[in-house]
Amino acid sequence: MKLTVGPLPAGVYWRRRAIIGGALLIVVLLLWTQCSGPDPKRTPSSAKTPAAPVSADPTPTLQTPTTGDPVAPTSAASSASSAPVVTSTVPVCADADLSLAASPEMPVQFRGAYLKFTLKIKNISSRDCTRDLGADFQELYLQVGALKMWSSDHCDAPHGSQPTTLKPSIEVSFSTNWNGKASNNGCVNREIPPAGKYELVGRLDTKFSAPVQVQLT
Structure with a gap:
């Protein structure tokens, strides 16, 4: 092919x-x-x-x-926690900024019976102010003339500090129970004071209340 x-x-x-x-x-x-x-x-x-x-x-x-x-946050937290202590701008309450009032639960009581006393503290100024209201600065006492027959600071006295900011017209109160016995001669073998009229006075550091009559029968 x-x-x-x-x-x-x-x-x-x-x-x-x-x-x-x-x-x-x-x-x-x-x-x-x-x-x-x-x-x-x-x-x-x-x-x-x-x-x-x-x-x-x-x-x-x-x-x-x-x-x-972790070191940096620790120091930051430390400085932050201390800041509020330094930055307070509230002024201290002067004695003239406060009113004190002492009062008995009953104006007349039997000799040797328990009696409740109250101390009232009020800010009478027009501004906020701060004052230490701790037990170290408070006192309630009964007196006869110049003799302090009993005092809340004499026997087993409480202690402590309590800085407090008080607003205008704000009132705080503190109470204590008196066991009806004198303390001017010491805290051992305390005696029952005689019947008569006594004056109850309250104190906050250098500020004193007006005396109030308490009668023992």
């Missing part, structure tokens, strides 16, 4: 076919080489692989400053 078509000799057509076939073979080989070879785009990513362990190194570095961090 004749496989060539044309006026030229058959050898010419076979050479042309051989050249075309060789060219196609070269093209196929080039394509195969590019497709099967290593992907140059992946090379940088493989080069970055060793960097992964390095990213874990900052972990101990971040832990180092945390050991010293």
